[in-house]
Amino acid sequence: MTQDELADAYRRYGPLVAQRCRAIVRDDALAEDALQNAFMRLWRYEASFAAAQSKLGWLYRVADRCCFDLLARRRTRRETSLAELPERQRSDAAVEDRELVMRFLSRFDERTQQVAVLHYLDGLPQEEIARATGWSRQTVWKKLTLLRDRAAELRAQLERGVPV
Amino acid sequence: MSHPTAFVLERLAVDDLPPDEAAAARAHVAACAECRAYADSLAARSAARLAEVPPAAFVQKLVARRRVARRRVAAAVTAGMGALLAASLILWLPRAGVRLKGGGFALERQRDGVVTRVGSDAAVRAGDRLRVIVTLPAPAPADAWFVGVDGHVDALVDAPVMTAAGEQPLPGSVTVDAPCVDGWIVVASGDAASPATEASLRAHAAGGVDRARAAPPGLPAHARAARLRCE
Numbered sequence: 001m002t003q004d005e006l007a008d009a010y011r012r013y014g015p016l017v018a019q020r021c022r023a024i025v026r027d028d029a030l031a032e033d034a035l036q037n038a039f040m041r042l043w044r045y046e047a048s049f050a051a052a053q054s055k056l057g058w059l060y061r062v063a064d065r066c067c068f069d070l071l072a073r074r075r076t077r078r079e080t081s082l083a084e085l086p087e088r089q090r091s092d093a094a095v096e097d098r099e100l101v102m103r104f105l106s107r108f109d110e111r112t113q114q115v116a117v118l119h120y121l122d123g124l125p126q127e128e129i130a131r132a133t134g135w136s137r138q139t140v141w142k143k144l145t146l147l148r149d150r151a152a153e154l155r156a157q158l159e160r161g162v163p164v
Numbered sequence: 165m166s167h168p169t170a171f172v173l174e175r176l177a178v179d180d181l182p183p184d185e186a187a188a189a190r191a192h193v194a195a196c197a198e199c200r201a202y203a204d205s206l207a208a209r210s211a212a213r214l215a216e217v218p219p220a221a222f223v224q225k226l227v228a229r230r231r232v233a234r235r236r237v238a239a240a241v242t243a244g245m246g247a248l249l250a251a252s253l254i255l256w257l258p259r260a261g262v263r264l265k266g267g268g269f270a271l272e273r274q275r276d277g278v279v280t281r282v283g284s285d286a287a288v289r290a291g292d293r294l295r296v297i298v299t300l301p302a303p304a305p306a307d308a309w310f311v312g313v314d315g316h317v318d319a320l321v322d323a324p325v326m327t328a329a330g331e332q333p334l335p336g337s338v339t340v341d342a343p344c345v346d347g348w349i350v351v352a353s354g355d356a357a358s359p360a361t362e363a364s365l366r367a368h369a370a371g372g373v374d375r376a377r378a379a380p381p382g383l384p385a386h387a388r389a390a391r392l393r394c395e
Contacts, residue, residue: 006226007219012178014222015210039226044323045359056180057171065363072370110367122171 001046009042009049013056017063023121024067024105034070038063057132060122068113071106097151104154108147111135115143167199168192177206230322267299269351271390274337284390285378290344294392295337296320300353302329307357309365310338311389312347313375317366320349324357344394346375352387361387 001009017038021031041062042049052058098120105113111133118129126144130137168176168189175181176189193199273282274293288294298306305324311317321334338349352361361384368382379389 003223003227007223010222011214011219014217014219015213016174016178016206018213019209036222036225036229039222040229041359041362043226043230044319044362046323048359054175054180056175056178060171062359062363065367069366069370072367123169124171125169128169 001043005046006039006043009055010039013059014039016056017059020060020121021063021067023102024064024117025070026103030070031067034063034066037066037069041066061132064114064117068110071113096155097148100151100154101147104150108150111139112143112146115140116147119144119147167196170202173199173203174206177203177210267301267353269299269388269390270297271295271349272297282390286390286392287395288340288344288392289395290340292340293337294340294349296334296349296351297331298327298334298351298353299331300327300329303327304354305357306332306334306351306353307361308334308349308351309362310347310392311350311365311369311373311380312345313373314345314347315369315372316345317362317369319362327353340392340394346394347373347392348380348389349392350380350383350387350389352384354386356384356386360384 014035018031018035021034021038022028025031025034038059042059049055049058101108101116101120105116108116114133115129118124118132124132126137126140129135129140133140172181172185172189173193176186176193179186181189193203271282271286272295273280273286273288274295275289275291282288286294296308300306304327306327307324308320309317310320320338321336325334327334350361350365352358364382364384365380369380373380375393378391383389
């Protein structure tokens with residue numbers, strides 16, 4: 001892949017991937033690292049990218065992995081406001097769950113992180129998450145239930161003023 | 165009204181949807197103020213990002229990173245060394261190495277001008293140069309990484325290399341950096357020469373790896389590893 005082609009890919013997909021990385025890692029510098037890591041992999045694996053049915057989906061999956069890696073390396077993060085991210089109208093409870101899950105994303109295992117991102121950022125329903133990940137619907141359902149339960153626990157702790 | 169998912173609207177924004185899905189999504193956006201507002205916000209944020217970090221500047225960052233990564237793993241081979249290693253192949257192959265999907269791979273270590281074939285558990289020290297020799301039964305892409313016990317993963321070649329059948333050296337060599345870090349050379353071929361393999365290695369290596377392991381965690385079925393121990 002030439003540098004011009006890489007620039008074209010960034011021009012087209014980079015802003016969305018950058019926005020996604022910020023939503024996951026919630027730290028500007030870390031998000032920039034994740035974005036660059038994702039495009040380094042695009043550069044390395046251009047054939048895999050070219051073969052992907054959804055180029056944006058391919059980049060999102062790679063960027064998600066880059067973000068999870070960085071989160072695993074650096075647990076302390078500067079919080080950014082959810083209001084900084086483009087937000088579609090959702091019910092308050094759903095937004096609150098998303099805010100809590102994404103804020104504490106690094107505490108979940110990688111599979112659960114992946115389900116959280118597909119559900120809360122991409123807005124995918126269970127069956128589409130199952131298709132995207134190759135996991136059974138039951139596994140996805142269990143992960144979503146875990147996320148909702150954990151969000152409820154965190155909310156309760158925060159409301160009681162208990163450090164989380 | 166049933167709205168398209170955020171992902172669908174984002175794919176629409178970058179023209180990543182098949183034509184029929186794009187037409188349906190476009191029709192929905194035209195009739196839905198909420199989705200139109202989201203689509204507009206994506207366009208505005210994209211423009212802001214590209215103004216903040218233009219494509220040329222972003223690519224230069226990647227070019228610089230690739231240069232640094234190359235220095236770190238020191239993928240540097242001189243014409244003279246290439247000739248030396250090519251000659252060494254005749255002397256050293258075939259020998260026992262690491263089995264790899266119908267074939268195998270071996271490492272050659274150059275130290276103080278002497279090239280030695282090392283096994284799957286190699287003693288190395290800073291300044292040693294290593295070269296990966298892949299043996300495949302049929303032409304296939306091959307890829308290689310260094311996985312350090314400190315958790316870092318470096319690609320040893322710029323991209324998967326289409327490799328002919330038989331014994332073939334992967335391009336470039338690796339210079340063991342100072343301070344020397346224990347780790348593994350991982351080689352994958354065929355479908356395993358993929359971003360999924362690299363992602364799995366990185367995910368499992370993040371945070372550090374037990375140096376006593378014969379292979380790093382997260383090694384896919386069709387990838388193999390040779391251990392490097394610092395002397």
